[in-house]
Amino acid sequence: MSDLKASLPLNLENGQSQPARDPKIMGKAGFYLPILLKSATVVESLRRLPKDGVDFMICFELGLERTATPRRDDRMNGMLRILLLCGILFQADTWGAIPREEGEFRKPELVELIRLDPTIRLDVRYATTNNFAHRAVYREARAFLQRPAAEALVRVHRALARQGLGLMVFDGYRPWSVVKLFWDITAEKDKKFVADPRRGSTHSRGCAVDLTLYDVKTGKPVEMPGGYDEWSERSAIDYSGGTPEARRHRELLCSAMEVEGFIHAPAEWWHYTYRDWELYRNMNLDFSEIKLPAPARPAD
Ligand SMILES: [Zn+2]
Numbered sequence: 001m002s003d004l005k006a007s008l009p010l011n012l013e014n015g016q017s018q019p020a021r022d023p024k025i026m027g028k029a030g031f032y033l034p035i036l037l038k039s040a041t042v043v044e045s046l047r048r049l050p051k052d053g054v055d056f057m058i059c060f061e062l063g064l065e066r067t068a069t070p071r072r073d074d075r076m077n078g079m080l081r082i083l084l085l086c087g088i089l090f091q092a093d094t095w096g097a098i099p100r101e102e103g104e105f106r107k108p109e110l111v112e113l114i115r116l117d118p119t120i121r122l123d124v125r126y127a128t129t130n131n132f133a134h135r136a137v138y139r140e141a142r143a144f145l146q147r148p149a150a151e152a153l154v155r156v157h158r159a160l161a162r163q164g165l166g167l168m169v170f171d172g173y174r175p176w177s178v179v180k181l182f183w184d185i186t187a188e189k190d191k192k193f194v195a196d197p198r199r200g201s202t203h204s205r206g207c208a209v210d211l212t213l214y215d216v217k218t219g220k221p222v223e224m225p226g227g228y229d230e231w232s233e234r235s236a237i238d239y240s241g242g243t244p245e246a247r248r249h250r251e252l253l254c255s256a257m258e259v260e261g262f263i264h265a266p267a268e269w270w271h272y273t274y275r276d277w278e279l280y281r282n283m284n285l286d287f288s289e290i291k292l293p294a295p296a297r298p299a300d
Contacts, residue, residue: 098176098284099200106279110144110173110206110290117154119161121168121214123221125228126178132229133185140287143172146206149274152260153209160256161216168221170210170228170270174203176284192267193231200282207277209262210270213253222249228270235268 113120124141125131145153157167180197195201202208210229213222225242226234233239237254240247250269258264262272 098282099198101200101281105281106146106276108206108280108283109147110283110285110292111147111150112290112292113143113145113150113153113169113172115292116150117157119166120154120157121166121219123168123170125170126174132231133182137178137181138287142287143169143209144206144287144290145172145209145274146276146280148276149207149209149262152262152274156256156260156262159259160213160252163252164216165213165222165252166216168212168214170212171203172209173206173283173290174201174208175286176200176204176282179204190231193229202273202277204282204284205277205280206283207274207280209272209274210268211253211272212270213249224250224269226269235270237264237266237269239269 114122122141122143124138124143126133127136127138127141129136131137144150153167160166176197179195179201182194183191183197186194195203212224212228214220215222223243223246225239225246226232234241237250253269254264257272261275263275265271265273
């Protein structure tokens with residue numbers, strides 16, 4: 001096995017030659033899975049599934065260790081193992097791959113919201129353990145959208161300022177592997193609250209945003225009829241309970257967002273999709289891999 005690793009010194013995650021980023025996990029899988037599959041999505045998916053993923057990769061490693069050095073008198077057995085392993089890998093590729101999407105799509109241009117307007121507040125719970133998954137799924141508390149959606153959001157934020165309110169963003173672009181993770185850890189009865197990774201997500205296209213309003217005077221979020229990511233009837237956009245003030249805030253957010261081309265979600269008061277979402281592909285870039293435009297240089 002060590003010879004095999006030595007002869008394949010690069011990790012091909014995301015189809016690029018680069019050093020393994022997480023030695024605990026990538027050291028096991030990153031060296032050879034893409035070589036066999038010519039697919040990096042499996043590695044990325046497994047990397048995002050800490051517990052189950054590691055178990056799965058240990059199986060791969062054992063299988064490869066045996067098949068890579070078959071004894072002379074055991075060639076048939078070795079061949080069968082290779083075929084079996086290829087079958088498992090094919091299954092894994094189907095199970096863990098970003099959806100293939102045909103047709104014409106816009107070139108993605110993710111922009112960071114606070115670079116367009118630093119007064120947009122962030123509360124990126126997925127970068128903390130304070131979320132429904134009880135684990136940090138982002139390494140950085142950042143929020144991105146495709147440029148037209150981001151610019152529309154800034155217009156919403158500035159319009160609300162006239163009423164002493166602003167936007168507080170929980171989440172924007174979400175890598176597809178995180179969508180897959182959310183699907184896998186969610187019980188069947190709650191799956192209506194998460195996107196099916198086989199179809200992808202408007203978040204993965206960089207065209208959905210989860211957000212609330214904050215009071216400019218206090219900097220604190222305003223009262224809403226239910227909590228963010230609360231999987232209950234209180235999350236419905238037409239939930240009639242809660243205080244009149246909370247319902248007024250929810251309706252204010254909804255009308256301000258719709259003016260700029262965002263569409264509300266029936267089951268989640270905090271989720272809005274930008275109207276052009278179908279023009280963008282699902283993406284699986286980590287936040288650190290997003291190329292942002294260089295700051296404009298002052299004129300000479
Ligand atoms: Zn959402």
